[in-house]
Amino acid sequence: IGSSMKSVGEVMAIGRKFEEAFQKALRMVDENVIGFDPYIKQVDEKELEEPTDKRTFVLAAALKKNYSIAKLNELTKIDPWFLYKMRNIIEHQILMESLP
Template identity: 70%
Template sequence: GFDPNIKKVNEDELREPTDKRMFVLAAALKEGYSLEKLYALTKIDRWFLEKFKNIIDYYKHLPAVDSNTITSEILKKAKKIGFSDKQIAATIKSTEVAVRKLREEFGITPYVKQIDTVAA
């Protein structure tokens, strides 16, 4: 996932489009780099940078809760943003199985929206 703890911030790595750049980008957002500075370094569209920032902002919010205090709303928002059960577990110091069980207790289940691509 988009984990800010995998790589350290390195502006040279931000400039070069590689398969590891997203992790450096996550670390930079966590360290407080502005969207404008990141745009200047990466030339990644600001819309995408804003979406990445939303993920990191929520990532920073999650450690304020733990497996005993996480609410249905917090868990649901984390899932909507795209966090895996494993990522949530690591952030709230729990296990993936415990998060999955909690998610199921809260009735938070995955679903797929189908879009009719051949509609007239």
């Protein structure tokens, strides 16, 4: 079956934390993707409302633009637990980008 099961929208990745497994899963689905990248797509609230294979990257862009967890939950209906974990990835990326 493989690590990417697009017909049913599944991926399989193992990590010690959700953030690690999530990043691995994104990289397995598309070899051109480096992970939860906020630079792939622009923020578009209509795209956040529709579950598509690219919504993940719109969500990353929204988190980078400081959308609140409550607003993203309202738009996406994604459980806040996952949104907090995704925000953690973006916060770490911002920190790494700020280092000399």
